[in-house]
Amino acid sequence: MRIDAHHHLWDLTRRDQPWMDGPWADPIRRSYAPADLVPHLAAHRIAGTVLVQSSASYRETVELLAVAAGDGPVRGVVGWADLTAAGLPDALAALPAGLVGLRHQVQDEPDPDWLARPAVRRGLRTLADRGLVYDLLVTPRELPAAQAAVRALPELSFVLDHAAKPAVAHGGWQPWADALTALATLPNVTCKLSGLVTEADWSAWRPPQILPYARHALDVFGPDRVMFGSDWPVCTLAAGYGDVVALAEAATDHLTAPERAAVFGGTATRVYGLATGPSPGRD
Template sequence: MRIDAHHHLWDLARRDQPWMDGPWADPIRRSYALGDLIPHLTAHRLDGTVLVQSSSSYDETTDLLALVAGDGPVRGVVGWADLTDPGLADVLAALPRGLVGIRHQVQDEPDPDWLTRPEVLRGLGVLADAGLVYDLLVTPRELPAAQAAVHAVPGLSFVLDHAAKPEVARGAWQPWADRVTALARHPNVSCKLSGLVTEADWSAWRPGRILPYARHILDVFGPGRVLFGSDWPVCTLAAAYDDVLALAESATGGLTEAERAAVFGGTAGRVYGIGAPHGRWARPRPPR
């Protein structure tokens, strides 16, 4: 089972995406539907995807969950919820089927210790009780708080998105490397091999600048806790879907077949509880 564990869809006619806050976002300032992604999945024989929230909206989460129904490629949704809501358990219980995790744009919070606030830790405990995963969208600045939260809620599975966004364009290695290594010591944390191209120089990146970061993630987490994610269509600011997948394949080139299978699907299946494809999408994909 080959899984793209991280992609986005949005409809700008239905809601704004506040993070598109400047001209830098103009190349992707349009709506993206599932039909825009499917050709990429088919071309690369991917069996399914995990669809991830892009705005702090229950309405968006509900719209995304509607795509889990039927025999399409969306195997689960990482949606948004207000972790500080005392009624969070009831809110989660009322959402449609297909929710596998929750994410919040922690990187945008002014407080670098937001994840350690008592009301947030309480919400993370609710996610653990509900059997959901929490996706960590953080930068190196928030990694210490992320580690504290992971330690405080050991019963919750965490997934680190985009390898915590190292500053690839500047060639910065520390404190990112040590902080990611410390986080990886917690067995309830996995990491997405995703989002690195958009942390590099969009117009002049080369694999040699990005691969050390990818390989560090593989070294400290181990292939059994690493998930491939395209971060499409955000990745297209710097690279095509084909290029992102090729970069991940290069980073994992020295692994065994079983280890590569974990990175490209097995880990996502285990962490998010994603089952085998079914219906039309379960039919063999065309050869490359």
């Protein structure tokens, strides 16, 4: 079963998306619903998805879980809750079924060592106790703190979003490549093959500029610890859904069939504990 392990939905009539902080975001400055995504999934034989938070809003998480409960492709939600709050256990307990993990926009924190804060580590331990996953949204700047957190919490499963956002547009390789290799030595972290097109030149990128980054992630993590994600609709700033799928297929064309199956569904299903039958909302 092919899985898109990373996409977003948002409703701008309910709340703004603060990260859309300039004209650069105008092409995606509208609401996105499941009906907008489903035709893309059908065209590329993708049977299920992981829906990921886009704003630091507990209410948004509740709304995304309602989407997951419906008759649609969403098989799990990576939501948001305040990791530093003393009431985090109660907040998680109050959420309906479908939550597979949490994420915070660590890349937007002024402190590159935000993940090292005692209150954050306490929250991460709560996720481990609940059997949830933590998605790391970091850039190369925050990779050292991410590696320290992953090492300090071997009981927690981490997923690195967008391969830590290397500087593809500028051809930047180090220190990203060595930091990713070091992170991959820790067995409790996996990596999403996602988000790379928007780290490239949006109007001029070509596959040969991006493929070395994707293949480095595959080399250091191995296919059984890499999962495909479209990052739709953010990806449409630089590429169509089909272009992103084709890029991932090109990056994995040297793998065996079982290895490609891991990248395109098996890893996500295992790490997030996704249902392999009908989606939760179906009878």
